[in-house]
Amino acid sequence: MNIVFSKENGYDSRQTNTADVNEQMSAAMGYIRDGVDYLLISAAHASGWDDVLLAAKRAGVRVILFDRLIDTDPSNYEAALVSDMEFEGKLATDWVLANVPEPNVILIRGQLGSAAEIGRSAPLLKAAEEGKLNIVWDGTGGDTWSLEEARRVVEAAIAAGKDFNVIYAQNDGMAQGACQALEAAGISFGKDGKVKIIGFDFNRFALRNVQAGYWNADVQCNPRMANQIHEWIQSGNIAEGIVYQEEIIVDTDTITDEIIEKYGINPDPGKGVITR
Known part of the structure; x- marks a missing residue:
């Protein structure tokens, strides 16, 4: 994520790395207050995100989920690029x-x-x-x-x-x-x-x-989703709804x-x- 969403690629980005969902939610609310354009979320826990997502919607912040889905109404985020x-x-x-x-x-x-x-x-x-x-x-x-x-x-x-x-x-x-x-x-x-x-x-x-x-x-x-999200943002053509990555098993x-x-x-x- 840091490599793709870098200053060299035209981004002013911040990142919070934690497995604590409460810390994730607190950081997300802070980013919304700061007026970010996009909020990319890989949620540690699938539930409890409605307040954050509704705050983002009210503030005009475009939310993209990646890697993991959130248990919420699909209208509360713009797109989800996730593993099935x-x-x-x-x-x-x-x-x-x-x-x-x-x-x-x-x-x-x-x-x-x-x-x-x-x-x-x-x-x-x-x-x-x-x-x-x-x-x-x-x-x-x-x-x-x-x-x-x-x-x-x-x-x-x-x-x-x-x-x-x-x-x-x-x-x-x-x-x-x-x-x-x-x-x-x-x-x-x-x-x-x-x-x-x-x-x-x-x-x-x-x-x-x-x-x-x-x-x-x-x-x-497949966690390699940054490039696809970057393409969406740069083109202004963000997919709607859920996009699943293709995955396999090997033995x-x-x-x-x-x-x-x-x-x-x-x-x-x-x-x-x-x-x-």
Whole structure:
């Protein structure tokens, strides 16, 4: 965001980076009072934004949502360029049902109430309700999607004697924490192991883990939205309503160097490098 919305590109921009939704809302109200032209929001929590959005509307501030949707009337924002979190969850759930006989799943959610958590959980919960899989343990990495909290979720499931063969971790960092707990307990996982590992977000370290067979699958979440929003603003032709990014899942059979280079995010540890 900072690179695209820079002075060199003609912007006077400010940015607030926090996973605390109250801090986000307070910052947004401040920007509205300051008279900004555009307010770009990637909400930590999907609900509770109506006062902010209505204040922006009254002030003539054009609101664009990115990455995550907000639970509000669509008339309260101009456009939304987002990841389809429920589609991501369906990709992962379908993979589990197609590749794991009698799935017994540990679900590690992200920040409860966030669009990502709600969307990625829904298809798995639906499959459980339909009797297609069992969720034997349901935890969360907390508001920061914490590796450490995810590790404790799996440690607790192991201590409780739960029998499981799938880790469904709603981001790559939490999948990493889950694997740390499995390794410490001497439980095999990955391509040739008992427990299948699924992460989300397409971090390059995660994709290399899939390529090495250390994990089984990873689901893309495309956060590279700044350039598209920049084009909308510069052209004055902002899309109306919700625009979804296209996303995919890869596993040990489909992962390639080309996919990692083209679609991966954040630094690449290198082929053959496992990130534990």
